[in-house]
Amino acid sequence: MLAGIMGNAEMLQYKLSENESLLHYVFNIIRASEHAARLTSQLLSFARKGQYQKIPLSVHRVISEVVSMLENTIDKKIIIEQKLTANPHVILGDPTQIQSVILNLMLNARDALIDGSGKIIISTEIANINKELSEKYRKGISPWQFILISVSDNGIGMTEEVKRHLFEPFFTTKEVGKGTGLGLASIYGVVKNHNGIIDVDSQEGSGTTMKIYIPISLIEPEEMDEDIYPLETFNGMGMTILVIDDEELILKTIEEILLKFGFNVILAKSGRDGIEIYKENYN
Template structure:
């Protein structure tokens, strides 16, 4: 382009020179000719210098244009220029890409056309304050792409003037913050569930203490009442107490208050049991299938809690397929690098358990509240709303994460991720059932709940033990200090005023390093309870307990050498 322009200029100059040569020109003297030649040379040099400067200026202009293109059009954020009515006067390529519209088609379009109806007020206030105050403004709202897909955007606006007309314009940067919003929502949901969990855990703990008396005394009455009607009443009380205890266990599971046991768990074995149970109990129109590819299928945790969680997911899938369908359990091994900030995704090698149904699916609001305790979409009397809440708690309590993929009419897939236990599948022998058996020894019982204390005393007395009862840890410590040689076993509560169960056990061990102790709690085995067991407590007794539960733990503890 530059060479062609120079050739045209040369040609025009030659034409003018030829026209001048045709005129009568006075022949100059030699001196005058030399002066003219010198002047011509000077003009030639000046022209060459001007041409060089023009080329440099042109090159600088091209560089500036390229830089402007890279900085403006190829910027990682969208740039928009808006007129006072809100019309788009100019947009860069990124803004056009974010909105899914060709750049030329954006010009003279109102930006509010792309704002979701629910966020129109946010955008209106943002633009109003910007033009009225002239101060920089920012807002976060949802925009809709041309193809109908929404995304979260952050708009930051500053005032300026149009270079040609001098009219006020708004310079807007547009950033896609969808991923940030998703992470933020996950963190907020996690914090909310944590707060609900703390409340649920506290309620369940206190309720368990009361249930201990109801269930325990009903259990003792069942075999002692000779009147059949009274015995039936006691059995019904025990049955109701057992159901209530199951509900508190689900609350504790949701509250992530621990596992009842921590052992290597073969998930494939549990899935096989769950699948077989479902095949026998649900509608035959629902086909239950398994695709178990994980090797090894091992995690560390409580097999009964994991089984209950998977069974709850299976039953929930059943309810989503009233007209039949397909329920598929699948496993595989995945390796995750780093979790996102605010994410609960475990890192490293994980076992993925998927439970997929071909049911009715669910909408955004249901997905958002899915794991909240007592939330249910079923009719009255068809569920407590605790099933998925306990699944959530169990998974989180095992160091895992749970994800939901579902759309209305498209079915649902529940994905559980648990840290993998890299060890071969062991042969696990069946544990024989334990029945209530007489035992002998002197047992020191300490519990600040009078009902639970009285129950433990009555149960141990019935089993044949001599019992010393203490209503608080300080009294128990003084009693043990005076009579530790005559005390064979201590049954201590974990949560007490004045002194915790852990502090009491450490004080007892300072008196007698070989002290035998059992830990009882309305919470389950986790955190502080596990640390007390690790410190030397022989076993954990879950409240509410039955006569058989207590008999097995006490007999085993008394039989151990101190």
């Protein structure tokens, strides 16, 4: 349903590019839809029912990308320090989910700083899960080597009461309207889905360190193809695409987008219909 709403809103944005007064309302629709999508994704992550694409992934590369983004957006009074020493530093993980975990942890660290200034340290190292951690979080976990990702701040720290409820959905210490209470809950779900452990070391008034343990992968990541083609130059050249979805709104939205870029489009409302249409049109 959200895909249909966002798709139509983005088409409207494209068609109203010259009308700034109306674009304001379109932007609001897109932002609200994106927010709803994030909430849904976070709930699914906590429930461990979201879709994951696990591939060999360099943790250091993901961290560098997140830090680069944050350094351009957060207050210049905040110092971000990287201590990336893990070797190897490859895990089997979902790039989007792991990036979201690191970003959320660093944003939480930023929010915990006093008067909006201080230091955030993100570090990696190779670690083993000791018996205490295994018994506390994941009984029977494999004694394989892990990459430990730590995000530390010198902010306000946490009380024992806060730590007890930290990973519960909808629990938040932020002001009303400034937090959904799903950030750490979704992080917890993602880490569990990656066969990992998340732990917290914090004392009130002394800062916080969030620790994530994720198993090492011995498979190296493939080089990414950096070639990107601008959307406005893309042309389907009359090729035909079969689109299958049980949501009428999504079907129509995708059809309109593909037609805009020169494709012929055939629609099917179910997998069975799609197979029959394919058999009839295949040549």
